[in-house]
Amino acid sequence: MVSEEIRKRVEALRRAINYHNYRYYVLDSPEISDEEYDALMRELRRLEEQYPELITPDSPTQRVGGKPAERFRKVQHPVPMLSLQDVFSQEELRAWRDRVYKLLSPEEISKLEYVVEPKIDGLTVVLHYDHGLFVLGATRGDGFTGEDVTANLRTVKSLPLRIPVVEDSIEAPPRLVVRGEAYISKKDFEKLNREQEERGERTFANPRNAAAGSIRQLDPRVTAQRPISLWVYQVVIVEGHEIQTQWEALEYLRKLGFPVNPLNKLFTDFDEMAEYCASWESEKEKLPYEADGLVIKINDFAIQQKLGNVGNAPRWAVAYKYQTQQEVTRLLDIRVNVGRTGVLTPYAVLEPVKIGGVTVSKATLHNYDYIKEKDIRIGDLVVVVRAGEVIPQVVRPVKEARTGDEKIFKMPDRCPVCGEPVVRPEGEVAYYCINSACPAQLARKIEHFASRRAMDIEGLGEKQADLFVQKGLVHDVADLYYLDPKKLLELEGFGEKKVQNLLSAIEASKDRPLWRLINALGIKFVGEEVAKILAERYHSIDALMNASEEELQSIPGIGPKIAKSIVDWFSRESNRKVIEKLRKAGVRMSEEETTEEETAKPLEGLTFVITGTLPLPRSKVKELIESNGGRVTDSVSRKTSYLVVGESPGSKLDKARRLGVPTISFEELQELISRGGQGGSTE
């Protein structure tokens, strides 16, 4: 029998985790640090391991992904999932309005309102809730029947497993079916593709394909590793709750805790709305995700009903779309990059062309298979697209324009940098240079080691890595900790100050959290996420080094491929040597398991908000506070312990004064840390 106390603790943990998850993934405004969040998750996992009978399907621990499926079960949608008619201009938009007006009375026309929503370029998902519990998630399929992708959708962090997310806010309806769009942000997409490339796996052509491919993955554990986001935009069915308009529906969904796009807008005037649509094209580029236009919906459900559908699209809504940005230009050459794992990635050298205001002279070609499938030849005129910040890509050749002089590209059989033979492992799309001493690989390894998500060494990027390798200053990543200042000073562009800064940045990196070191090593298939899982589980490089494949595989989120790669990496003599060299240099190799008895940190229990420019980048100040036990939040409230004020502070200062929150300078913060968290000055 589980005691009441434990049951209560588990419930409290879940409530807290769900709440903080919501702050982080839906509101984008976390209240606690990642470490604090991890500690809550750790405790919950531990209790659930000990008392499996307490595990529920909506527990936040259940987002990890279940067993792989053979294929997806078919799901019949409760009502058809309609599609939209498109308009591409103001004229077409007015023509739509005129068609609508014809079917309505003057009175109805005078009261028309329009909801305008960004049209997210992702994959439609239909989510079913039974008395607040997420019970089924399906793809759109042909609009009538979709596929059951519940297990995959459970891993999407902003998807509520139970509504309302913030308890007691409103009541869950007995039945709710909602429609939304699963998508991957531009930034996450680029990161994902970089990782795919490193692993020698297929890269995705665009964020939409990446999202669709991830949701339609048979192994939910793979989906769990993919950065999928969600916007919800339609109430398909609700029981026990009255909704009259689309605007009310969006508000209702937001209150239940669903991610609802804050850019949705309500218009009472057609012309104003049309103008907004026209002006939105430039805004769309700035969005962190891809939207291929706007969706305009007539607000009132009674009028929607009256207008009905034509074919598989409603008359009461329309998609206002922009042509994607593409241009035709000449493909001058195909060259090959060498990545840190030795993957050879072909890229296009283009005759420079302006696409959406940006000059493009290079574009990705993904991999050799892509070039062959699309029959892209050197000298071809090619269609190049650029969407937002996404890397430009060659989508196809213009075959009609061929002269016969075009050349078919062949993957080089020797590495373009070191000249050693190139191999293609069976079952992989990528070609590799397997010379571990290849200077290109080494330079990319160093660049990765020093990068922001790894050891975070400021001032050490692509150029410096190339230079150090070329000059023979480093032969492995550990050599960074043994750099000779005299030799650095001899390099072009390296003065006293620069060398000093670089060396102190390298010195500072010795004390990074363990996950950063694990990520920095550049083990195939081990990125930031996996590194965090490993650090949390093993707490030291030595323990990780001695883990067996079997043991590694038993960890949620670690599959057989990753496990094998880790064991292979540590079994190599040269890699073990690097570890020893790092250890000797004083790089931190372990971290304490956090225990209750740990000595209190000086800022424990204190909450800080930062405003204005400080002597250090904000992320560093945040790190400083957090490593001393404090937490940093975004907005000032009565619960804020101190507002840290830098130069030209913003409105947060006014708010702090109004609420009587004490303010301190950066120097006072440092003092607070050294004095052990007592005092500080109040204005």
Ligand code: IVH
């Ligand atoms: S409304 C009848 N709203 O666009 C209602 N769709 O071409 C139809 N989409 O398959 C959908 N954002 O996947 C609607 N805010 C939004 C949307 C949206 C993206 C997608 C949806 C649909 C496609 C329609």
